[in-house]
Amino acid sequence: MIRNALIILQNFRIQDVFDIAIISIMISALLIWFKDRASRFVFIGITLLGVVYLLARFFQLYLTTIVLQAFFAILLFVLVVIFQEDLRRFFERLALLGRFRKKTLVVTAFNESAEIIAQTAADLARKGIGALIVIQGEEPLDRHLTGGNDLDGLLSQSLLESIFDPHSIGHDGAVVIDGNRVIRFGCHLPLSANAVRHGSLGLRHTAALGLSERSDALCIVVSEERGSISLAKGERIGEIANASALRIELEAFFAKRMPMSTPRPILRWLKQNPREKLIAVALACLLWIAFGYQRETIRRDFAVPIQYLNAPVEWVLEEPKMTEVRVMLMGTGQAFQLLHTESLKISVDLKQLRPGTQEIKLTPEMVKTPSNLSVAGISPERIKIVASRLLPLTVPIEVLTENKPPQGFVVQSIRVTPSEVKVLIPRRLRGKRIRVMTEPIDLSLLDVQKIFAPGLRYPSDVQFAGGKTPTVRVVIKTQPNRSPSQH
Numbered sequence: 001m002i003r004n005a006l007i008i009l010q011n012f013r014i015q016d017v018f019d020i021a022i023i024s025i026m027i028s029a030l031l032i033w034f035k036d037r038a039s040r041f042v043f044i045g046i047t048l049l050g051v052v053y054l055l056a057r058f059f060q061l062y063l064t065t066i067v068l069q070a071f072f073a074i075l076l077f078v079l080v081v082i083f084q085e086d087l088r089r090f091f092e093r094l095a096l097l098g099r100f101r102k103k104t105l106v107v108t109a110f111n112e113s114a115e116i117i118a119q120t121a122a123d124l125a126r127k128g129i130g131a132l133i134v135i136q137g138e139e140p141l142d143r144h145l146t147g148g149n150d151l152d153g154l155l156s157q158s159l160l161e162s163i164f165d166p167h168s169i170g171h172d173g174a175v176v177i178d179g180n181r182v183i184r185f186g187c188h189l190p191l192s193a194n195a196v197r198h199g200s201l202g203l204r205h206t207a208a209l210g211l212s213e214r215s216d217a218l219c220i221v222v223s224e225e226r227g228s229i230s231l232a233k234g235e236r237i238g239e240i241a242n243a244s245a246l247r248i249e250l251e252a253f254f255a256k257r258m259p260m261s262t263p264r265p266i267l268r269w270l271k272q273n274p275r276e277k278l279i280a281v282a283l284a285c286l287l288w289i290a291f292g293y294q295r296e297t298i299r300r301d302f303a304v305p306i307q308y309l310n311a312p313v314e315w316v317l318e319e320p321k322m323t324e325v326r327v328m329l330m331g332t333g334q335a336f337q338l339l340h341t342e343s344l345k346i347s348v349d350l351k352q353l354r355p356g357t358q359e360i361k362l363t364p365e366m367v368k369t370p371s372n373l374s375v376a377g378i379s380p381e382r383i384k385i386v387a388s389r390l391l392p393l394t395v396p397i398e399v400l401t402e403n404k405p406p407q408g409f410v411v412q413s414i415r416v417t418p419s420e421v422k423v424l425i426p427r428r429l430r431g432k433r434i435r436v437m438t439e440p441i442d443l444s445l446l447d448v449q450k451i452f453a454p455g456l457r458y459p460s461d462v463q464f465a466g467g468k469t470p471t472v473r474v475v476i477k478t479q480p481n482r483s484p485s486q487h
Contacts, residue, residue, distance in 0.1 A: 015372065020284045021284075024277070024283075027284055028276050028279075030043075031273075031279060032276050046075070049071070052064070053068040053072070056068065109180055110251070110254035110255075111254075112180070114247050114251045115247060117133060117155075117160075117177070117220065117246075118250060119157060120157045120161060121220055122242065122246070123157075124161070124222045125228060128224050129166065129222065129224055130164070130171075130204060130222055131160075131220070131221070131222035132174040132204045132208060132220070132222075133174070133175050133222075134174050134177065134211060134217050134219050135177050135218040135253065136176060137217050139216050139217070141176065141215055144211055144215060145174075145176070145184065145188070145189065146187065147188050148174075148188070149184065149185060149187075151183060151184060152181055152182070152183050154181065155180045155181060160182070163182075163185045164222075173185060173186035174186075174187050174219075188207070189207035189208065189210055189211045190211060191210045192207075192209040193213075194213070195210075198237060202225070204222075208220075208221045208232035209235070209237045211232070212232040212235055212237070216234075218231070218249075218250070218253050219231070219237075220232075229243075231249055233253075298333060298336070299376055300336060301328050301329075302328075302329060302341060303325075303327075304327040304345060304367065305323060305344075305346070306322060306323055306345075306348055307346065307347045308348050309347055310349050311350040312353060313424075313467050315387055315388070315389055316388060316426050316461065317350075317386065317387055318386040318428070319461075321385055322383045325346060325379060327344070327375060327377075327379075328375070328376040328377040328378070329373045329375060329376065330375075331373040332372070336373070344369065345367075346362060346366045346378075347366050348362075348366065350387075353387050355388060356388075357384060359382050359383070359384050360385065361381060361382050362380075362382065364378070388426050388428070390424035390425060391425050391426075392423075392465065393422070393423050393425050394421070394422050395420060396419060397416050397419060397421060397437070397438065397456070397472060398436065399416050399437075399438050399441065400437050400440045400441065401441050401442075401443050402440040402441070402443065403443050404443055405444070406444060406447040408480060409447070409479070410478065411477070412477040412479045414474065414475075414476050414477075415477075416472055416474045416475075417472065417475075418470065418472065421436055421464065421465075421470050422464070422465040423436065423462050423463065423465065424462070424463045424465060425461070426461055429459075434458075434459065434462060436456055436457070436462075437458070438455070438456060438457070438474060439456070440454075441474060446476060446478050450476055450478075451474070451476075452476070453471065453472065453473055454474060456470070
């Protein structure tokens with residue numbers, strides 16, 4: 001076992017560190033997300049099935065492996081249905097990670113806010129007036145709220161008492177507080193689907209619990225029947241003994257949202273939920289050993305195209321030239337699974353090209369491969385190319401036409417500009433006729449068009465001076481067709 005561990009450490013790469021780190025972060029995020037949630041039992045059930053699947057693969061239980069593979073194939077759609085609301089909240093939190101929080105409150109300001117809210121809730125409970133107060137956290141609440149009116153007023157006890165006065169239009173709704181501002185009143189909250197497990201709850205309590213299940217907001221409920229104060233947060237709801245206990249809860253909530261000290265983000269993140277992060281690292285290491293690390297090194301052959309680079313414009317490679325070679329790659333099965341074969345190329349630099357026949361040795365450095373694969377061999381190891389300098393030649397441009405002119409017209413003249421072009425040809429074509437022609441021009445269009453800009457046709461081994469195909473312009477003049485019967 002120690003020997004196997006040493007072999008793993010010897011083959012450990014810097015890429016594996018990043019691989020394990022990314023998976024650890026993902027697993028820790030899932031563990032923290034499911035911690036203390038009502039849906040955690042579903043997650044535990046799926047995890048147990050995953051363990052069974054791994055054991056079935058290890059002990060080669062064919063039928064169990066096939067059935068569980070089919071189950072996990074549709075698991076993504078099942079998760080979307082089961083965790084629809086949770087997934088939406090999770091992605092909202094991801095969107096908030098890069099947002100810089102503005103500290104709009106100082107310590108004395110949020111202490112005053114906590115005192116005002118706690119004292120108001122206590123006074124309302126003593127008078128038997130119902131109230132529902134929502135204190136916004138980091139997550140947006142707009143999609144959870146319906147109805148109500150925007151306010152954006154400075155938080156004060158008199159403002160809250162006037163809103164929850166039995167004769168006020170906002171008495172039956174909720175007040176939303178952000179920092180030291182009352183931003184909305186008279187709005188309605190989503191009801192909890194898990195209120196039964198908390199016993200008999202009133203409408204305000206059910207609404208407060210529903211919002212706490214969907215966001216990180218803090219909800220305070222004042223019961224007009226019992227004259228009690230309840231606090232809903234993190235999918236839980238419970239009674240608060242008095243105003244002092246409520247103020248302590250509020251100060252802790254504000255302090256968490258706007259901490260007095262601001263340690264480095266990475267250090268602060270590492271200090272939170274250490275148990276879940278340790279479990280995530282352990283699971284990521286086990287997954288890497290089970291799936292990522294492979295002891296066996298395998299070899300595979302590939303037909304790799306040759307890419308000739310940096311050839312001077314005045315030079316050409318004579319045909320036939322080799323277009324591909326066989327390359328043997330060596331690596332783990334995992335590395336080959338991540339390989340995109342279309343990206344494999346062998347690059348031959350022709351910067352030092354000489355005339356005539358020459359031999360080029362192909363080396364592993366010429367092959368473009370991923371870092372986790374190595375070149376074990378190239379066949380053939382050497383290729384021959386024949387290079388020749390191109391010869392300049394001036395060739396006239398021939399105009400091709402098709403169809404007949406419109407009835408009653410004949411072609412008087414055809415003029416092409418430029419009338420000739422300079423080309424570069426291989427030595428083997430010296431003395432042979434080189435034709436550069438336009439694409440066929442449709443003469444039936446002469447009643448609506450007289451000027452054309454056709455493309456050019458020319459042999460594939462002919463190049464234009466300057467390396468750019470010239471643009472030509474063809475002007476066709478017509479005249480009426482005077483037949484003998486018209487005289």
